[in-house]
Amino acid sequence: MQFPLLFVYPHADSWLTRQQELGLAPNTLSAYARALLDYFAFCHARQLDAVTVTVEHIATYLHDLATRPVTRAGMPVRYGLANATKHQRLVALRLYYDYLVEQGVRETTPLTRGLYAVGRHAGVGKRGLLPHYHALPWIPTDAQWGAVLTAARQESIRTRFMLALAYDAGLRRGELCALRTEDVDPTHRLLTLRAETTKSRRARVVPYSEPTSLLYAAYLQRRRELSRARGALFLSESRRNQAQPLTQWTWSKVVHALAQRAGVPHFTTHTTRHLCLTDLARAGWELHEIATFAGHRSLETTLAYIHLSGRDLAAKLAQGMDSLHAWRVRTMQDLLL
Known part of the structure; x- marks a missing residue:
């Protein structure tokens, strides 16, 4: 295991070992390990017991993920992790707490499943614990x-x-x-x-x-x-x-x-x-x-x-409009007969 610090946290080592034995892809295993390290650091900074946290603590952690500064060389500081990264962190925590429930360490998980109303009325505008955004992949010009x-x-x-x-x-x-x-x-x-x-x-x-x-x-x-x-x-x-x-x-x-x-x-x-x-x-x-x-x-x-870039779409639109215009001009020739 390339994350030895996790072995000092409650049941993290046994959970990751199980994931490894179940054939989890090495990249995914590493991502889950990094997610747990980040979460445990959050709990330590706020003097929280990672085993006994409540859903309110999880909500505070998700807020931290959405607002923390993120730096990368050559790029301006932005705030909040990418949506996909936040969901990956959430998946790791959900699986970890499911494991704690299975082992009898907790009675229930603080990461409840289901939909949550975000509008004025229940049943309207519902989403999961984290919203899903589907951004287009970036490609170079x-x-x-x-x-x-x-x-x-x-x-x-x-x-x-x-x-x-x-x-x-x-x-x-x-x-x-x-x-x-x-x-x-x-x-x-x-x-x-x-x-x-x-x-x-x-x-x-x-x-x-x-x-x-x-x-x-x-x-x-x-x-x-x-x-x-x-x-x-x-x-x-x-x-x-x-x-x-x-x-x-x-x-x-x-x-x-x-x-x-x-x-x-x-x-x-x-x-x-x-x-x-x-x-x-x-x-x-x-x-x-x-x-x-x-x-x-x-x-x-x-x-x-x-996905097609805006330039591609503009070219297709121009081509389509040219074809449509030519067709419409031909139909108008009937008026001359």
């Missing part, structure tokens, strides 16, 4: 993407190859960093994503482009200088961890630094996936084809990624 590529030219061959591959195959950060040498088929330019490395726990095979294939060949030469053993495709080049598998956290740091140099602070390890799937939609791919390519279980998930 052509100029911003060009700035990122320009900055990437100064990076190592490993970083350039990873960036290209992440876009080509629409990979999540975890899928990219978990790739092994045997997962790449250079002859047919295909990647095999093993079920245990994907979020949906479903294997899939995806293609990559010829330019990325050339980067792959160049990277292999560099990789052989670090290690000739089969195994993790991407290896660390640092002195401390040389030739060890590259971690997701290291890749996040690399991309963050790249985004800062490019002057595009919103660019993250997930941006390439958003951009790839949106480009496939622009290219005319069917929704179910994009879902298969992305490894989504439901089309609703795919719809959250596939």
Whole structure:
């Protein structure tokens, strides 16, 4: 467990161990652990017993999540965590308190389920404990993407190859960093994503482009200088961890630094996936084809990624209006007969 501090808190260690034994994805397990650490810090600062808190204390914690200052290098201070992050924290706490009830530590959970009236009358304007917001994924403009590529030219061959591959195959950060040498088929330019490395726990095979294939060949030469053993495709080049598998956290740091140099602070390890799937939609791919390519279980998930920018919508509107105008002009010719 990479969060040893949790072992001093009531039943957190046993709950996380159970989640791990049940096969929870490593990324999700880490997110739940971070959620508990944040919550326990909140309780400690207010001298609250995490075992005996009430729903009022939970409401105070949610208010804290919604109002605390959030800083990120290169970006102005904003207040409140992202809606998805708050829901993730809430899920972790709900599961944790369900576990305490199951173990007989508490009689009931302070995180009640159901809908809450937000209007003047019960039954009107109801929502959950936290509202759900569905924001569109951010994608860079052509100029911003060009700035990122320009900055990437100064990076190592490993970083350039990873960036290209992440876009080509629409990979999540975890899928990219978990790739092994045997997962790449250079002859047919295909990647095999093993079920245990994907979020949906479903294997899939995806293609990559010829330019990325050339980067792959160049990277292999560099990789052989670090290690000739089969195994993790991407290896660390640092002195401390040389030739060890590259971690997701290291890749996040690399991309963050790249985004800062490019002057595009919103660019993250997930941006390439958003951009790839949106480009496939622009290219005319069917929704179910994009879902298969992305490894989504439901089309609703795919719809959250596939969106057209205002510029795209404006172009479609102009095209549609031109067609409509031409049709209407033709119908008016009948008046001349």
